[in-house]
Amino acid sequence: MQYPLLFPFGDCGWHQGLKKMSTGGQQQLATHQDPVLSCAVHTVEDFLAQEDNLAHQGREGSAKHISCREYYAYKLQIRPCNMLLRAGRCFQQYIVDMYVKIENTRLDFFRKNQQTIRADLYQGILDTVESGENSAANVGHRVVLPPSFLGGPRDMKKRYLNAMSLVKKYGKPDLFLTMTCNPNWPEIKQELAVGEEAQNRPDLVSRIFRAKLIALKHHIMKKKYLVKLLL
Numbered sequence: 086m087q088y089p090l091l092f093p094f095g096d097c098g099w100h101q102g103l104k105k106m107s108t109g110g111q112q113q114l115a116t117h118q119d120p121v122l123s124c125a126v127h128t129v130e131d132f133l134a135q136e137d138n139l140a141h142q143g144r145e146g147s148a149k150h151i152s153c154r155e156y157y158a159y160k161l162q163i164r165p166c167n168m169l170l171r172a173g174r175c176f177q178q179y180i181v182d183m184y185v186k187i188e189n190t191r192l193d194f195f196r197k198n199q200q201t202i203r204a205d206l207y208q209g210i211l212d213t214v215e216s217g218e219n220s221a222a223n224v225g226h227r228v229v230l231p232p233s234f235l236g237g238p239r240d241m242k243k244r245y246l247n248a249m250s251l252v253k254k255y256g257k258p259d260l261f262l263t264m265t266c267n268p269n270w271p272e273i274k275q276e277l278a279v280g281e282e283a284q285n286r287p288d289l290v291s292r293i294f295r296a297k298l299i300a301l302k303h304h305i306m307k308k309k310y311l312v313k314l315l316l
Contacts, residue, residue, distance in 0.1 A: 088179060091172055099156040099186075108149035153190045157183045161288050163276075171278070173285045180287060195230055202231045260311075264301060266294045 160169060161180070169176060195202065230237035252258070268283035272293050277283065283290055304310045 087182070088175065090175055091169060091179060098183075099151070099153050103151045103156065104149055105151055153187045157187065163289070170286065170288070171281070176285060177287060191234065192230075195234065196228050199229060202229065262305075264298060266290060270297075272297075 160167075160183075163170065169179070172179065230239060232239040232243045234240055268290065270293065273283050273290060276289055276293075277286065
């Protein structure tokens with residue numbers, strides 16, 4: 086209901102327990118009742134309870150269910166009849182909101198699977214003392230984010246330690262390269278539809294920028310272009 090221009094018929098997006106077509110998705114479409122239209126849902130609390138129930142059902146066989154990231158990656162694929170990509174600034178807002186939803190599902194997973202990621206090795210007195218805390222009143226239960234969570238404190242610390250290890254082995258860097266994206270690149274312009282602007286297609290721009298970044302790394306690491314220039 087947040088995007089009536091994009092979904093005028095009130096189509097449902099991703100929800101917990103959504104199955105893949107190869108593992109019963111067709112049957113789910115035929116028998117599953119929309120929780121919003123269900124007679125059992127009258128308040129926000131009822132809706133959240135339904136979602137929590139579906140989430141517990143989904144954990145029983147995660148390989149059979151569609152993750153939030155997989156669903157919205159499919160929605161953002163470039164297809165001839167995908168009108169979502171033609172929504173302009175509304176499309177940008179949609180991408181931001183769905184990214185937040187994906188992050189929330191990942192954080193929810195870590196919160197409910199602390200034993201799986203062996204949180205006991207990270208939390209407790211050792212971490213508290215290491216962070217400089219000396220008051221026992223401030224020591225409590227925490228939700229631990231593993232290094233696999235991009236942008237988390239342990240991920241940033243791991244990246245820093247990896248960088249310092251490279252400096253220790255090879256010495257201080259003497260060359261710093263930056264790469265920026267140009268919306269006038271022909272690779273971007275030739276993929277835009279009539280009347281489209283590059284600023285309204287962040288999905289397309291990011292994909293082309295990523296491809297060019299990989300090509301630059303290949304030229305530097307494999308073809309040794311910088312070595313040839315310096316010599």
